[in-house]
Amino acid sequence: MSRLFTSNAPSLFKAFRRYTIALSPSVHSHRVSYIFPNLCRTFTTTNSTSLPSLNINATQTIQHNAQTNTTNAIHPIPLPTTNTESTPNTQNDSSEQSKSTVTSKFSNLKDLLDNFQPPPIFKRHERFAKHDDITETSVSTLSPNMMNKKMVDLYKHLRFSDVLTVAKVMLKQNTLNTLERYEILICTLVSLRGFEEAFFVIRLLKTKFPNRVPLKIFNSVLKVLERGKHIKISQSVQRMITEFELKPDIFTYTSVIKTAFNAGEIHIAQKNWQDSKLAGLKPNNDIINTLVQYGSTSKQFLIVEEALTAIIENKLPIGYLTFLDAVNTILLHDSRSGCRKVLEYSELQKFPLNIGVYECMLDTSYRGYDADLASQVWALLLQVSNNKPSARAHRSRVATFSTCGKSKEFILSLNEMSLQGYSLSLPLMRQLLPNCFTDVEKLDQAYYDLEDLYKNGHKVSVEALNSIVLACSIKKEMERAWATFEEYQNFGIPASVETYRSLIIGAEIFGDIDMAFGAYERMLNSGIGPDPASFELLVLVVMRSLKTSGEGEAIASQYDLFSTIIDKGIKEKVRLSAAGLIKIVTEFLKLVPLDRDSPIECEYRSQTGTVRLTMHDCRVVYKIFEWIKILKYQVPTHLLSLFEKKKANVKNKKKEEKNKKKKKKK
Numbered sequence: 001m002s003r004l005f006t007s008n009a010p011s012l013f014k015a016f017r018r019y020t021i022a023l024s025p026s027v028h029s030h031r032v033s034y035i036f037p038n039l040c041r042t043f044t045t046t047n048s049t050s051l052p053s054l055n056i057n058a059t060q061t062i063q064h065n066a067q068t069n070t071t072n073a074i075h076p077i078p079l080p081t082t083n084t085e086s087t088p089n090t091q092n093d094s095s096e097q098s099k100s101t102v103t104s105k106f107s108n109l110k111d112l113l114d115n116f117q118p119p120p121i122f123k124r125h126e127r128f129a130k131h132d133d134i135t136e137t138s139v140s141t142l143s144p145n146m147m148n149k150k151m152v153d154l155y156k157h158l159r160f161s162d163v164l165t166v167a168k169v170m171l172k173q174n175t176l177n178t179l180e181r182y183e184i185l186i187c188t189l190v191s192l193r194g195f196e197e198a199f200f201v202i203r204l205l206k207t208k209f210p211n212r213v214p215l216k217i218f219n220s221v222l223k224v225l226e227r228g229k230h231i232k233i234s235q236s237v238q239r240m241i242t243e244f245e246l247k248p249d250i251f252t253y254t255s256v257i258k259t260a261f262n263a264g265e266i267h268i269a270q271k272n273w274q275d276s277k278l279a280g281l282k283p284n285n286d287i288i289n290t291l292v293q294y295g296s297t298s299k300q301f302l303i304v305e306e307a308l309t310a311i312i313e314n315k316l317p318i319g320y321l322t323f324l325d326a327v328n329t330i331l332l333h334d335s336r337s338g339c340r341k342v343l344e345y346s347e348l349q350k351f352p353l354n355i356g357v358y359e360c361m362l363d364t365s366y367r368g369y370d371a372d373l374a375s376q377v378w379a380l381l382l383q384v385s386n387n388k389p390s391a392r393a394h395r396s397r398v399a400t401f402s403t404c405g406k407s408k409e410f411i412l413s414l415n416e417m418s419l420q421g422y423s424l425s426l427p428l429m430r431q432l433l434p435n436c437f438t439d440v441e442k443l444d445q446a447y448y449d450l451e452d453l454y455k456n457g458h459k460v461s462v463e464a465l466n467s468i469v470l471a472c473s474i475k476k477e478m479e480r481a482w483a484t485f486e487e488y489q490n491f492g493i494p495a496s497v498e499t500y501r502s503l504i505i506g507a508e509i510f511g512d513i514d515m516a517f518g519a520y521e522r523m524l525n526s527g528i529g530p531d532p533a534s535f536e537l538l539v540l541v542v543m544r545s546l547k548t549s550g551e552g553e554a555i556a557s558q559y560d561l562f563s564t565i566i567d568k569g570i571k572e573k574v575r576l577s578a579a580g581l582i583k584i585v586t587e588f589l590k591l592v593p594l595d596r597d598s599p600i601e602c603e604y605r606s607q608t609g610t611v612r613l614t615m616h617d618c619r620v621v622y623k624i625f626e627w628i629k630i631l632k633y634q635v636p637t638h639l640l641s642l643f644e645k646k647k648a649n650v651k652n653k654k655k656e657e658k659n660k661k662k663k664k665k666k
Helices: 009-023 057-062 094-099 109-115 120-129 136-140 144-156 160-172 179-191 195-208 215-224 231-243 250-263 266-278 285-297 301-314 320-332 336-349 355-367 371-384 391-403 407-419 426-436 440-455 462-474 478-491 497-510 513-525 532-547 553-571 578-591 619-630 637-665
Strands: 599-606 609-616
Touching (some): 109 160, 109 195, 144 160, 144 179, 179 195, 195 231, 215 231, 231 250, 285 301, 285 320, 301 336, 320 355, 336 355, 336 371, 355 371, 407 426, 407 440, 407 462, 426 462, 440 462, 440 478, 462 497, 478 497, 497 513, 532 553, 532 578, 553 619
Antiparallel strands (some): 599 609
16 A cells, blocks of 8 residues: 655544544554555546646655556545535435435536535644645645646645645636646545535536546545445435446446445445446455455355355456455355365465365365365375375265265274374264265175275275274174174284274174173173273173063072173273263163162262162162272262162152051051
């Protein structure tokens, strides 16, 4: 952004920065530029000889090309004026004010300049910012050329009241006769909230310069309105453009879109964006940056996607920071189409993306069930990470193929992840496998894929084979599960603890206690020590059979089996977690009523003190208590209260039975 400051500009900036920030909080003081947006741009007219007071060569540094519009000047809008002459009816809508021709208020331009009063707040700030007094007497002594330069310099430094003073003198000397000088005057009036006065001057130009009023004057007015929320005024300017039989260009739509976004009128901004596309106008970087910045700050990812589409279609080069804003918005909303556009544009402009962006895109593909996007992102991630993706990237890729039902891609990517030293947790595997292997044919095909991979000289991981065993167990295909287990030797891979755990899970789902004990015994015989997770699964299998055994001898035998397995765990010193033991006790108390005749008393020290528990045939619970004490865990209070409730229920039942017997005897 170009800056043109004179020697006294920094002090002027200090005088106005508080006012500027108060008017527009989004404007940072270090970014403010006071350059007139369309000043001294190349303008060809038949009356080009009537420019004696404007030295174009001397002001080449502030020339602006109408095709590129590189000016990003910021013009603050003051607070509403209290001048009753300029705003006679304060209840009228601003759009109605802009429509009026105000010919009844101002007879001519001289009357307008003599009666117009700047807002008080602006006059106060200008008083502190002045370094020299501008009066009509001092200005009248200057030559037309110096007077023109003075007008430009005063406008750059926001001394709008002094600009009006110079304009009065030029009007008296009949030197206010070029479109460029009228442009400065119009923008000064708009900056001072003199909208009616500015429209009056524009209509005056139509009579003074017939068929020669350029579009750049309207664009300058819209540029001044960008930082405010005067969308009604901007729409009035658009109507005047149509009235003057002019065609809006891309700079016109850019300024209106910015004003609409600042005012929160998204539908107006979108309408102007669509109108610019229907008009066949090629978007510039300014309008693209506006769409991306607003879409990012307001979390409107659809606007960002439209901006990316326009960038790709028109092959526009944008800044890397703007591109990163668009990327962050796309990833925040899990937009798969937006991710594809980001990849396309990054490849087109050679913009680098870090590993974290690719990992977020893999997460997006998982949540969006998009296997094609996952494959595309994975190929790019391998190049960036030197073929060493992270565990997060592997898990997202595997989960994506699973949710999409790609069994072959799932088993191969899982095998690749396992060979890299990463693995999936058992709960996650139990969640993903049913979606991936929906039928038995896919299970068999996955095994054949691993077999072909091994025959071609590639390694096969035990985790990949375990996933097939677990999938068979979940689908109650235990014959296939055991057949796959027996064929581990064909791959030269020993079974792991997860293999036996998968078989026990299948036995639990199938409800076969003998199968569960057989898998656990084979695990111990293979040299793998007692696994707490596998032993907990084994206990749950027995508890499930206890729940479905009914009454009589069946429940008695299962009860004894449960007691035996608890003895086995204590003997083998299986270190179950505290949560696992508490879960076993809780589930057991919900299943078995404590109504036997042989009372067992035990003392247990809890957080609230020593509690004496009297159970009826509660040997198993007592053993679990001893197990908890051996492992140095602590029984929670809610379990103790559960014991007391059970004991109270037993006493109540016995009392009821005694009362019934007494009644029968009587």
